Amino acid sequence: MVNDINRLHIELDYGEVVNFNNRYFTLSATEENFKKHNKLLIGSYIALPVYLLKYLGEDLNTAEEFLKFPLIKKPKKMNDLLMNKNISKFIHIQKFSKLDSSEKKIISIFKKLNILPFPIFLKRKPYELKFSFDLKKIKNSTIKSKIVYKDSTNLPLKKNIDVQIVIFDDLTLKNTHYALVFNKDIKTNNPTVRIHSSCLTGDLMGSQKCDCGYQLETALNYMSKSKKMNILIYLNQEGRGLGIHNKIISYNIQEKGWDTYQADNILGFSGDERDYKAAAEILKFFKVKKLNLITNNPEKSRIFKKK
Numbered sequence: 001m002v003n004d005i006n007r008l009h010i011e012l013d014y015g016e017v018v019n020f021n022n023r024y025f026t027l028s029a030t031e032e033n034f035k036k037h038n039k040l041l042i043g044s045y046i047a048l049p050v051y052l053l054k055y056l057g058e059d060l061n062t063a064e065e066f067l068k069f070p071l072i073k074k075p076k077k078m079n080d081l082l083m084n085k086n087i088s089k090f091i092h093i094q095k096f097s098k099l100d101s102s103e104k105k106i107i108s109i110f111k112k113l114n115i116l117p118f119p120i121f122l123k124r125k126p127y128e129l130k131f132s133f134d135l136k137k138i139k140n141s142t143i144k145s146k147i148v149y150k151d152s153t154n155l156p157l158k159k160n161i162d163v164q165i166v167i168f169d170d171l172t173l174k175n176t177h178y179a180l181v182f183n184k185d186i187k188t189n190n191p192t193v194r195i196h197s198s199c200l201t202g203d204l205m206g207s208q209k210c211d212c213g214y215q216l217e218t219a220l221n222y223m224s225k226s227k228k229m230n231i232l233i234y235l236n237q238e239g240r241g242l243g244i245h246n247k248i249i250s251y252n253i254q255e256k257g258w259d260t261y262q263a264d265n266i267l268g269f270s271g272d273e274r275d276y277k278a279a280a281e282i283l284k285f286f287k288v289k290k291l292n293l294i295t296n297n298p299e300k301s302r303i304f305k306k307k
Contacts, residue, residue, distance in 0.1 A: 004133075005109075005113075005138055005141050005142065005172060005173070006174055007131060007133075008109075008113075008133055008138060009113050009174075011131065012028050012110075012113065012115055015027070015028070015030065015032050015033045015036050015037070016129075017037070017040075017122065017126055017127075017129060018129075018131075018133060019125065019129045019131060019132045019133060020102070020106060020132075020133050020134075020135040020138075021102070021132070021133075021134065021135050022125075022132050023102075024102060024103065024106060024121060024135070025121070025122040025124065025125050025126065025129075026106060026119050026120065026121055026122070027040075027044075027119070027120040027122065028110065028115050028116065028118075028119065028120075029046065029075075029078070029081070029116060029118035029119070029120055030078070030116075031076070031077055031078055033120075034074060034075050034076055034077075035076075037126075038074055040122055040126050041071050041074045041075075041120070042071055042072070042073075042074060043070065043071070043123055044070075044071050044120050044121060044122045044123060045068045045069060045070055045071065045097075045120070045121045045123075046068070046069055046071055046081075046091065046118060046119070046120045046121075047066050047067070047068050047069075047099060047103065047107060047117070047118060047119050047120075047121070048066065048067065048068075048069060048081070048091070048118055048268075049065060049066055049117075049118075049265070049266065049267065049268035050062060050064055050065060050066065050067055051065075051262075051265040051266050051268075052081075052082070052266045052267070052268070053067075053087070053093070055258075055266045056084065056085055056087050057085055058087070058088070058093055060093075060096070064098055064099070065268070066099055066104070066107060066117075066268065067096040067097065067098065067099070068096060068097045068098070068099055068103070068121065069091035069092060069093065069095070069096050070091065070092045070095050071090065071091060071120070072089075072090065072091060072092050073089055073090045074090075075090050078116075078249075081118065082249070082252075082253070082266075102135055103119075103121065105135055105136075105139045106119050106135070107119060107268070108139065108142070109138060109139060109142055111268075111269060111273060112142040112173070113142075113173075114238075114241075114242065114243025114244075114245070114246060115243075116245075116246055116249070116267065116268070117267075117268040117269070118268065141172055142172070142173070144172070145170045145171075145172040145173055145275075145277060145278060146170070146171040146172055147168050147169070147170055147171075147177070147277075147278050147281035147282065147285075148168065148169055148171060149166070149167075149168055149285060150167040150168060150169050150176075151166075151167050152164055152165060152166040152167065153165060155180070157220070157224060158224075159220075159221065159224035159225070160182055160183075160223070160224035160225075162182065162183050162184070162185075163180055163181065163182055163224075164180070164181045164184050165178060165179070165180055165181075166178070166179040166180075166181060166285075168278070168281075168282055168285070170236075170278060175236040175237075175278075176236055177233065177234065177235050177236055177278050177279075177282065178233070178234040179231055179232065179233050179234070179282055179286070180220075180223075180231070180232040180234070181229065181230075181231050181286070182223045182224065182226065182229065182230040182231070182232075183226065183227065183228060183229050183230065184229055185229075186227065186228050186229050187229060188228045188229050189289075189290055190290040190291055190292055191228065191229045191230050191231050191286075191288060191291055191292070192222070192223065192226065192228075192230040192231075192291070192292045192293075192294060193230070193231045193232075193233065193283070193288070193291040193292065193293055193294065194219040194223070194230075194231075194232045194233070194293075194294040194295070195233045195235065195276065195279045195293070195295070195300065196212075196215065196216055196219065196232060196233065196234050196235070197212075197235045197237045197238070197240065197241070197274055198234060198235065198236050198237060198238050199212035199213070199216075199238065199239075200238060200244060201247075202216075203216050209251065209254075219232055219294055220232065222294070231283075231286060231288070233279050233282050233283075235274070235276075235278055235279060237273075237274050237275065240260075240264070240269075240271070240272045240273055240274055241269075241272065241273030241274040241275065242264065242267070242269055242273055246267060246269070249267060250263040250264055250266075250267060251263075253266055253267070272299070276300065276303050276304070280304075291304070
């Protein structure tokens with residue numbers, strides 16, 4: 001069996017059927033896969049968030065977060081599942097079943113890879129598959145990311161020329177994270193730290209849907225004026241950890257009047273999928289044991305008090 005999360009990500013991105021433990025034959029729910037694997041869909045099961053079904057007007061009496069439904073009609077577009085009040089045309093709602101523990105692990109892996117967590121489970125192996133993935137090892141590898149230093153250089157900014165950019169790679173999830181170190185030669189026992197998650201639409205484009213750009217600019221201005229060492233960690237986890245594509249899908253749902261947390265729940269995500277283990281490893285690299293954290297997020301404060 002293969003224990004390579006990067007190989008798994010490639011297989012899912014290319015729309016291949018993924019074999020977990022020679023028992024779970026899984027597809028990601030995409031419009032490309034609806035076309036490519038058209039003949040495999042009927043009779044298969046799709047896992048959907050219960051919150052999505054409630055959003056579409058289906059009353060399901062369950063405490064489960066996800067349920068599995070038989071596909072009775074082939075979807076052509078994602079909106080057949082996401083925005084369709086007649087979703088019962090595509091799935092048999094009354095014949096739902098609970099997910100077993102392995103299927104729940106598959107959903108958590110999809111989330112970690114920023115793949116919409118609507119896995120399609122085929123009834124049987126459709127053809128000979130090149131890879132078989134060890135589900136337990138893959139799941140464990142998503143928890144134990146390895147963060148390594150890659151490189152650094154001076155990066156003078158408008159308001160402070162004594163700035164260094166440091167690059168770190170997550171060898172497991174293939175993400176790159178960054179740190180800006182202000183006044184690096186002025187040592188302190190408790191630097192001011194801002195942990196900022198990437199927001200393409202807010203940081204770069206000035207989106208009015210969030211205040212991420214404002215928060216980033218405020219932190220940069222503060223650190224530029226400070227006379228001691230400060231660190232801004234820029235984590236590559238777009239959309240509260242959903243990934244840019246799922247974030248845009250969430251924005252479409254928000255256009256219907258739902259707030260960010262509700263829209264994310266409809267997609268099967270929690271209100272916040274971010275993980276701060278990478279930030280903790282980066283702080284270890286800088287030998288930071290005490291810090292002044294710039295945040296308005298009580299959960300972030302709680303996590304770093306614990307660490």
